[in-house]
Amino acid sequence: MKRAYRNILNNRFSTIIILISLSVGITCMCLVGVFVQRELATDGFHKYSDRIYALSCDDPFAPGSRMYFAREGAARYMQDNFEQVEDYCLVKSTITNRVFVDNNSFFDKPNTLSVSPNFFDFFSYQLVAGQSDKVLETENNVVLSEQLAEKYFGSASPLGQVIELEELMRPTKEAVKKQYVVTGVFRKPLANSHLQFDIITMMESGDSRAFIRLARDVERTEMEALLAANKEHIPVIHAGTQGTYYLESLSSNYFTHQRHSDAEITRDITDVYIALAIGIIIFLISIINYLSLLDNLLKMRERSFVIRRINGSSIGANISMMMQEVLLLVGVSMLLSGVIITLSLPFFNQLMHASISLDFMLHLNQVALVSIVFIVLLVISFVYVIISFKSSGIINLQALDKKKRNYAQFPVFRVFQIASSIVLIIASFTILKQLVYLNNKSLGLDKNVIVLTIPSKYYEQIDVFKQKLKSHACIKHVAGASSTPLMGHWMVKFHYSEGGKDKSYTPCGFSGDAEFVETLDLNLLAGKGFNVDGISNKEKCLINESLLKLFPNQDLLGEKLPGSDKEVVGIVKDFHYSNLMNFVGPAIIEYRDSHNHLLVKADVRKWNEANLLISKIWQEVIHDYPLDKLSLNERYNIIHAENKSFINLIAVCCFISIFLSMIGLFTTSLQMSLVRTKEIGIRKVNGATVMEVISLLTKGYSKWVVAAFIVAAPLGYYYMTSWLQKFAYQTELSWWIFIAAGMLAYIITMLTVAWQSFKVASQNPIKALRYE
Amino acid sequence: MLKTNNLQKVFRTEEVETTALNNVNIHVQKGEFVAIMGPSGCGKSTLLNIIGLLDNPSNGELFFDGQEIASFKERQRTNLRKGNIGFVFQSFNLIDELNVFENIEMPLVYLKLSAKERRERVQRVMERMQIAHRAKHFPQQLSGGQQQRVAFARAVVANPKLILADEPTGNLDSKNGAEVMNLLRQLNEDGTTIVMVTHSAEHAEYAHRTINLFDGHVVTEKIHKESPVEEII
Numbered sequence A: 001m002k003r004a005y006r007n008i009l010n011n012r013f014s015t016i017i018i019l020i021s022l023s024v025g026i027t028c029m030c031l032v033g034v035f036v037q038r039e040l041a042t043d044g045f046h047k048y049s050d051r052i053y054a055l056s057c058d059d060p061f062a063p064g065s066r067m068y069f070a071r072e073g074a075a076r077y078m079q080d081n082f083e084q085v086e087d088y089c090l091v092k093s094t095i096t097n098r099v100f101v102d103n104n105s106f107f108d109k110p111n112t113l114s115v116s117p118n119f120f121d122f123f124s125y126q127l128v129a130g131q132s133d134k135v136l137e138t139e140n141n142v143v144l145s146e147q148l149a150e151k152y153f154g155s156a157s158p159l160g161q162v163i164e165l166e167e168l169m170r171p172t173k174e175a176v177k178k179q180y181v182v183t184g185v186f187r188k189p190l191a192n193s194h195l196q197f198d199i200i201t202m203m204e205s206g207d208s209r210a211f212i213r214l215a216r217d218v219e220r221t222e223m224e225a226l227l228a229a230n231k232e233h234i235p236v237i238h239a240g241t242q243g244t245y246y247l248e249s250l251s252s253n254y255f256t257h258q259r260h261s262d263a264e265i266t267r268d269i270t271d272v273y274i275a276l277a278i279g280i281i282i283f284l285i286s287i288i289n290y291l292s293l294l295d296n297l298l299k300m301r302e303r304s305f306v307i308r309r310i311n312g313s314s315i316g317a318n319i320s321m322m323m324q325e326v327l328l329l330v331g332v333s334m335l336l337s338g339v340i341i342t343l344s345l346p347f348f349n350q351l352m353h354a355s356i357s358l359d360f361m362l363h364l365n366q367v368a369l370v371s372i373v374f375i376v377l378l379v380i381s382f383v384y385v386i387i388s389f390k391s392s393g394i395i396n397l398q399a400l401d402k403k404k405r406n407y408a409q410f411p412v413f414r415v416f417q418i419a420s421s422i423v424l425i426i427a428s429f430t431i432l433k434q435l436v437y438l439n440n441k442s443l444g445l446d447k448n449v450i451v452l453t454i455p456s457k458y459y460e461q462i463d464v465f466k467q468k469l470k471s472h473a474c475i476k477h478v479a480g481a482s483s484t485p486l487m488g489h490w491m492v493k494f495h496y497s498e499g500g501k502d503k504s505y506t507p508c509g510f511s512g513d514a515e516f517v518e519t520l521d522l523n524l525l526a527g528k529g530f531n532v533d534g535i536s537n538k539e540k541c542l543i544n545e546s547l548l549k550l551f552p553n554q555d556l557l558g559e560k561l562p563g564s565d566k567e568v569v570g571i572v573k574d575f576h577y578s579n580l581m582n583f584v585g586p587a588i589i590e591y592r593d594s595h596n597h598l599l600v601k602a603d604v605r606k607w608n609e610a611n612l613l614i615s616k617i618w619q620e621v622i623h624d625y626p627l628d629k630l631s632l633n634e635r636y637n638i639i640h641a642e643n644k645s646f647i648n649l650i651a652v653c654c655f656i657s658i659f660l661s662m663i664g665l666f667t668t669s670l671q672m673s674l675v676r677t678k679e680i681g682i683r684k685v686n687g688a689t690v691m692e693v694i695s696l697l698t699k700g701y702s703k704w705v706v707a708a709f710i711v712a713a714p715l716g717y718y719y720m721t722s723w724l725q726k727f728a729y730q731t732e733l734s735w736w737i738f739i740a741a742g743m744l745a746y747i748i749t750m751l752t753v754a755w756q757s758f759k760v761a762s763q764n765p766i767k768a769l770r771y772e
Numbered sequence B: 001m002l003k004t005n006n007l008q009k010v011f012r013t014e015e016v017e018t019t020a021l022n023n024v025n026i027h028v029q030k031g032e033f034v035a036i037m038g039p040s041g042c043g044k045s046t047l048l049n050i051i052g053l054l055d056n057p058s059n060g061e062l063f064f065d066g067q068e069i070a071s072f073k074e075r076q077r078t079n080l081r082k083g084n085i086g087f088v089f090q091s092f093n094l095i096d097e098l099n100v101f102e103n104i105e106m107p108l109v110y111l112k113l114s115a116k117e118r119r120e121r122v123q124r125v126m127e128r129m130q131i132a133h134r135a136k137h138f139p140q141q142l143s144g145g146q147q148q149r150v151a152f153a154r155a156v157v158a159n160p161k162l163i164l165a166d167e168p169t170g171n172l173d174s175k176n177g178a179e180v181m182n183l184l185r186q187l188n189e190d191g192t193t194i195v196m197v198t199h200s201a202e203h204a205e206y207a208h209r210t211i212n213l214f215d216g217h218v219v220t221e222k223i224h225k226e227s228p229v230e231e232i233i
Helices: A002-010 A012-040 A074-081 A146-153 A220-229 A269-310 A315-352 A364-391 A411-440 A456-470 A516-520 A545-549 A604-621 A632-639 A641-675 A677-685 A690-724 A735-761 A765-770 B044-051 B074-081 B100-110 B115-128 B144-156 B174-189
Strands: A052-058 A085-101 A104-106 A111-115 A126-129 A141-145 A162-168 A175-187 A199-202 A209-214 A245-249 A450-453 A475-483 A494-498 A501-505 A508-512 A524-527 A540-544 A567-572 A587-591 A597-602 A629-631 B002-012 B017-024 B033-037 B059-064 B085-089 B162-166 B193-197 B209-214 B217-223
Touching (some): A012 A269, A012 A315, A012 A641, A269 A364, A450 A604, A456 A604, A540 A545, A545 A567, A641 A735, A677 A735, A677 B100, A690 B074, B002 B044, B085 B144, B144 B162
Parallel strands (some): A111 A199
Antiparallel strands (some): A085 A111, A141 A199, A450 A597, A540 A587
């Protein structure tokens, strides 16, 4: 081992490159491996995870899709009537606006779940205080997370303490204050859970999410058939025709788009696959660098191996010596990657929206994964050393006759490295272009409108607030609203009859006062909109162009909206109200005079003045609540934050991939320059200029970049076209993206290899001629 | 044609400073064949390399056709070397990856001659050196004598004014060595100026004049025969 250490030190340059490449590659592979493992095992820590299913049913508002929703009594009916159902648990997300502890109030809006009393037995969340069957005995019991318990009570025991929760009731958002006794404290699971909560209370009644646990050996399809056969008896949400329930496995719950609640997290499974693919690519790039340098180390040692053999050493002893060096290199790389993982874990979590802790990294599964990476590297190295020994002159003692070393270039692998970088550059450019497109796209409304969310206690003060704001010149318009585009909307199903047939449609609904349209700067195409007096607006509505298009042969203006008793008094141009992944659908705007939002359109030239004014008036009117303000632009960015995360992920991977590829290319160019030093000298003696020598040395790399581009361009086109497909509104996948990506790869490659080439080309030719 | 004025070359490392050439003054006339002799390490090859613009002097002046060239920049040095100076080395310095034809063609490529002209010139010189039948062979497939003839062909293919030969017979047996020397004499008779470094007194006899170096100094000069030029130092 001492000799191995000495040999490694003697080849410092190769050693450093190997350590950098391997440790970065191992870090990426381990982080991505742990991430994928954790994501795919979401909720797998529950004792009965393979038998727990969430109930879903047909969504009456979106034909063809399902919703996670169970009518009150549905799960109980299943347990009472089917022996296949062992148990059930109801879960409902509630909104806790603030928490009162003693005389302190906390506006931390903790995620709160109201659940069945058996929650802690049904699932496997760990209680650190309290007993699972007793913590939710009454509706006044509350169980807190360890973090909240410590925050509210410090080192004192939380059990038996009294807290008050100010909950916002749905759908009115009216605030109700209720007293609870702390009966338990739970530990947040290290493993991933799709339910994310800080406070648990007991559910009293009502519709909810529902989970059932099937008896052993009961198949999901069998149970679904049973539910379908008995659907007439099971309460379910429907729009006229009784539907059935479906069972969604607990593991698949996480990878769905169908739920939206603060207490539940979801993940697009594509994210996991993309991360895995990129992790593997980066690992492969690092292995290519490693193998090419290992090959060179072997070649440099060929003579010494042969001399050892001539002097009595066996082939096995030589291989063993080389493997000791490999073990040392891979071992140090593993240790280095351990350090990098520790340092980069917070950044990785931020990048992937994950919450992997160091404790989790030290679990048996993760250690096993890291061990597998270690073993894979050793096996690859061993196989490579054996192959190299066989192909070189070491075994048949011919290496002494070799005059010149032929360093490995691995052209196919180098092309793979550059191609990976080009694909990632194409991806980065495309995502960036799409982001710019989304940012610049006209939404059909004013994104600068500020939305104030008023606490229910102050609903009666909304008019006062409004008038105070309107009296200042920096405020252009103020409107009251209870459903605002981008903030949230309700859905309604209208049934009507046409040609003797029953028909229906499901528009999205918004509601506001007479200034709603003007404040949001919606474009009124026809009609006059709501009256300012308010009173005569009660039975009136506005519709958007998309809704009008549902009735192409009718002039709806001034008529009753089909299926509704409201008269259409205006038609507005389509405006975006949610993610741009979806097309604008039919929408109506109803007049309402009770609101929970104030929409403020400020003079953009006096933006700071307006914001200060809003804060000041809020303090005057709503002094005991913190300012709850968000511009539609900020909300729009939150809705599209996923895209920004994605560009960050791709950009980071792109950087790592380019960095590793260029390290590999630099090493190759250095070795090739050394191999060709004498040739360069001869050419210079015979009249070659520095530029001609550089051109000669870099010509091969240009071919690699061209080959890589030919591979990467169609792949990039295919993947980015697929990615853009998920947007209803897409930017064009322009040709310049491909050219720019290819050029960038070319420039980076040339800069990487040109430095070394220039160094060799400009040296004194006599030095080159003396080089052996 | 060639003149050095107090030429100095000092090699410096961290620990030691070695003076390879110490105020060397020589003068080579056009059409002359000059041999440089001396013990190993006396500065023969260093002098040849500096004359051929392969290395820089530490001090002193170097004139080529009356023009001071020691202070030339890299590009100027390359341009002067190109087509004016041909080199022949003891170790042949052929490129293993190129065949005989391509090795000989190389200086013409850098002179940017057309492919046709290159082909004609290479063919002519190969026939003259009697290696045309080896055009497609690679250096490692040739004997030492054949390799040196290829190196000669490459040195003369661009019709240089000056050929610098650094121990051209050092790696050859006596028969091949004599053949090489005859080639050099023939080239000189055809008008090419030749400066040759050699250890062999017998081969030095082929030259008009021998300059003896010792410890970086010119110690003696010996005229063997009448030079075709009038002016001799």
